[in-house]
Amino acid sequence: MKSIPPVSHHRPSRSRFAALFQMRIGLVIAAFAGTAVVATGCAAGAGAATLQIQPNFAAGSAGDVQALNLVVVVDPATGAAQLTGTVVNNGDAATTLTGVSLNGKSVPVNSGGGLFVGAHAAVNLAAPTGPKVVLAGSGTKPGHNTPVSLTFTGGAAISVAAQTEPNNGIYSQFQPAAAS
Numbered sequence: 001m002k003s004i005p006p007v008s009h010h011r012p013s014r015s016r017f018a019a020l021f022q023m024r025i026g027l028v029i030a031a032f033a034g035t036a037v038v039a040t041g042c043a044a045g046a047g048a049a050t051l052q053i054q055p056n057f058a059a060g061s062a063g064d065v066q067a068l069n070l071v072v073v074v075d076p077a078t079g080a081a082q083l084t085g086t087v088v089n090n091g092d093a094a095t096t097l098t099g100v101s102l103n104g105k106s107v108p109v110n111s112g113g114g115l116f117v118g119a120h121a122a123v124n125l126a127a128p129t130g131p132k133v134v135l136a137g138s139g140t141k142p143g144h145n146t147p148v149s150l151t152f153t154g155g156a157a158i159s160v161a162a163q164t165e166p167n168n169g170i171y172s173q174f175q176p177a178a179a180s
Contacts, residue, residue: 057085058148058160064091065117065152070162072102072146073174074138081138082176083107083148083162084126089117097123099151100133107135114153126174134176142166 058070070085081102089095097115100107109115115131117123124130140146145161152158165171 058145058162060158060160062152062156062158063154065089065095065156065158067150067158067160070148070160071171072138072140072148072162072164073167073171073176074140074142074164075167075176076142078136078176079138079140080134080136080176081140081146081164082135082167082174083133084174085162086122086124086126087115087117087150088122089119092119094118094121095156096153097150098153099149101147101149102135102138103140103146105135105138107133109133117152128173136176140164 056069059066059068061067066088068086068088070083072081072083074081083100083102087097095117097109097117100109110131115123125133138146142164144164146164148160148162150158167174167176
């Protein structure tokens with residue numbers, strides 16, 4: 001006859017079951033935490049608050065051309081106004097700024113010859129030695145928005161409402177009356 005091994009009445013300790021149970025709970029919590037991190041990143045989407053930041057000054061674009069940080073600086077004593085900002089050409093072909101109007105009034109650009117903007121280049125209208133866009137008797141007033149329109153070769157046009165600031169304080173370097 002075969003002998004039957006004695007039956008063990010020894011139960012595994014509860015601490016081993018508890019350790020396995022705690023490890024399973026820990027894995028479930030880690031899985032949920034990882035999923036939550038991934039899900040919150042996706043939840044921001046195209047409407048994320050950081051995507052809603054707008055520039056401080058007027059900006060616009062038409063095709064490959066952009067107008068950035070446009071501000072109209074006016075001499076309150078004379079009414080002369082100077083347009084400041086940057087014109088950027090992101091295209092492969094050069095363009096020319098052919099027309100500017102401030103407050104509905106046409107402003108000559110570079111003595112009527114236009115302002116050349118090379119391919120992948122920018123022109124700073126606020127540089128001390130750069131081109132100036134000045135209108136005498138503009139009718140603009142500090143503290144108001146001034147309608148500004150820029151026209152380029154090829155028919156591209158940008159229209160914005162630019163802040164109007166007096167030529168003092170941080171804008172004291174702009175003296176549109178002296179440039180007109």
